[in-house]
Amino acid sequence: MLLKNFFIGLSQNQLLNSLAQKYGFKLGAQSVVAGTNIEEMIESVKELNTYGISCTIDNLGEFVYEKEEATKAKKQILDVIEAIKVNNVDAHISLKPTQLGLDIDYDFCLSNLQEIVAKADSYDIFINFDMEDYGHLQPSFDLIDELSKEHDNIGTVIQAYFFRAEEDIQKYKDYRLRLVKGAYKESEAVAYQDKRVIDSNLVALIEYHLLNGKFTSIATHDHNIINHVKRFVAENNISKEKFEFQMLYGFRKELQHELAKEGYNFCTYVPFGTDWYGYFMRRLAERPQNLNLIAKQVFNKKTNTMIGIGVGAFLLGRLSKRNKK
Numbered sequence: 001m002l003l004k005n006f007f008i009g010l011s012q013n014q015l016l017n018s019l020a021q022k023y024g025f026k027l028g029a030q031s032v033v034a035g036t037n038i039e040e041m042i043e044s045v046k047e048l049n050t051y052g053i054s055c056t057i058d059n060l061g062e063f064v065y066e067k068e069e070a071t072k073a074k075k076q077i078l079d080v081i082e083a084i085k086v087n088n089v090d091a092h093i094s095l096k097p098t099q100l101g102l103d104i105d106y107d108f109c110l111s112n113l114q115e116i117v118a119k120a121d122s123y124d125i126f127i128n129f130d131m132e133d134y135g136h137l138q139p140s141f142d143l144i145d146e147l148s149k150e151h152d153n154i155g156t157v158i159q160a161y162f163f164r165a166e167e168d169i170q171k172y173k174d175y176r177l178r179l180v181k182g183a184y185k186e187s188e189a190v191a192y193q194d195k196r197v198i199d200s201n202l203v204a205l206i207e208y209h210l211l212n213g214k215f216t217s218i219a220t221h222d223h224n225i226i227n228h229v230k231r232f233v234a235e236n237n238i239s240k241e242k243f244e245f246q247m248l249y250g251f252r253k254e255l256q257h258e259l260a261k262e263g264y265n266f267c268t269y270v271p272f273g274t275d276w277y278g279y280f281m282r283r284l285a286e287r288p289q290n291l292n293l294i295a296k297q298v299f300n301k302k303t304n305t306m307i308g309i310g311v312g313a314f315l316l317g318r319l320s321k322r323n324k325k
Helices: 002-011 014-026 038-049 067-087 106-122 134-147 165-171 195-212 223-235 253-261 277-286 290-298 302-324
Strands: 054-059 091-095 127-129 154-159 176-180 215-219 243-248 266-272
Touching (some): 038 054, 038 067, 134 154, 165 195, 223 243
Parallel strands (some): 215 243, 243 266
């Protein structure tokens, strides 16, 4: 838990975020982010498609407080939808309501989302609503409820560490759902804190939705959970068309390819853009072992290693000074 809190703390540090945007790709951020623009991202998606892997695309950014920035994000996502259509790639969209104005005004955010969902629906492209911290949970579900009155190309995420997850998965069982452990720092009043309990709850949610739900996206790098799912679907005669495994771009590439070769539906979560730092730190907070999975990929050259050591020391030094104040 201490290590998780450390990475979450880093994810919220604005100094580190700005430095990461400036120096990140020199340090190898391209190993976990599929480019800084749509063109680079589409090339990454095309490569993944050659392995039989579909993609869900995240235009990085969240917790937006200015309408101009939210409108810019909306346009970018609309451009991504158009790029998916024009390039005929196997991909759909993941988005965060806070990037589109949820912290500014609910109706403004809803209007932005209506435009996005309608365009995607016209192209038969699925939209997944990423769930964020607990304070945004119910407003995000409210948005989904409202948009579902006119569109059926949307789904969302259930986070296993929340006490309310069982209730939510039952309510939204007729939706395509991505099931995850959860990656934000949450109060013990609303979320489980013990990793073993969270893992157990995730497995229970997966089993429930596989048996009762529409379509299940199992988002984990944990091979123990993956192997459990393989056994469970075989024992219960669940069709491979009812679910997919999901992992993050740049993580456990060999396992991603292996699962696709075995005939399982597989989807890679593909983030792109410059605002990658908070996203990446939360992935490490969610599962610190992820750091080991990408270390060799990020620091694969002598020069990058030296830059990494120098900048890392500087960043940690600054962080330490700030904490002492």
